[in-house]
Amino acid sequence: QVQLVESGGGLVQRGDSLRLSCATPPRTVMWYTMGWFRQAPGKEREFVAAISRSGPTTYNADFVRGRFTISKDNAKSTVYLQINSLEPEDTATYYCAAAQPGSPSKEASSYENWGQGTQVTVSS
Numbered sequence: 001q002v003q004l005v006e007s008g009g010g011l012v013q014r015g016d017s018l019r020l021s022c023a024t025p026p027r028t029v030m031w032y033t034m035g036w037f038r039q040a041p042g043k044e045r046e047f048v049a050a051i052s053r054s055g056p057t058t059y060n061a062d063f064v065r066g067r068f069t070i071s072k073d074n075a076k077s078t079v080y081l082q083i084n085s086l087e088p089e090d091t092a093t094y095y096c097a098a099a100q101p102g103s104p105s106k107e108a109s110s111y112e113n114w115g116q117g118t119q120v121t122v123s124s
Contacts, residue, residue, distance in 0.1 A: 002028055002113040004096045009118030012086055020081040020118055022096030029053070029072045033099040034079040035111055036070060038092035038120075045095070049081060050104030058104040063089070086122045093117040 008020040022034070035050035049059045049070035057070055069082040079096060097111035105111070 002098050004113060004115035006096045006115045006118040009120045011121045014122060014124050016086050017084045020094055022079040024077045026077050029077050029079055030074050033102055033104055035097045036081045037095045040092040045108055047106040052104050053101055088122045088124045091122050093119050
């Protein structure tokens with residue numbers, strides 16, 4: 001079991017930016033595929049972005065529209081999700097997840113380890 005700890009959420013206004021962080025044990029991001037998911041109240045959890053251990057990324061094209069960027073710092077063993085031009089529709093709990101090495105997956109079932117989430121609330 002890999003412990004993942006998200007941070008960086010908060011209450012922001014439309015158009016603001018946030019950078020979410022996911023702290024992991026040493027060398028985790030050098031081995032696992034890392035992903036971000038989100039879940040809004042009353043809705044199912046949905047994929048946001050993922051990055052493989054070697055660097056390739058994939059995004060949910062339905063809403064990312066260039067506003068989200070996933071990245072990682074191997075030295076800090078941390079994964080980031082930069083969100084720009086936040087919209088009220090981005091309001092959700094954002095979760096970090098880790099999957100066994102492979103191509104970045106959009107399927108939540110591929111991820112074995114999950115953090116507790118960080119809340120992002122965007123006011124209009």
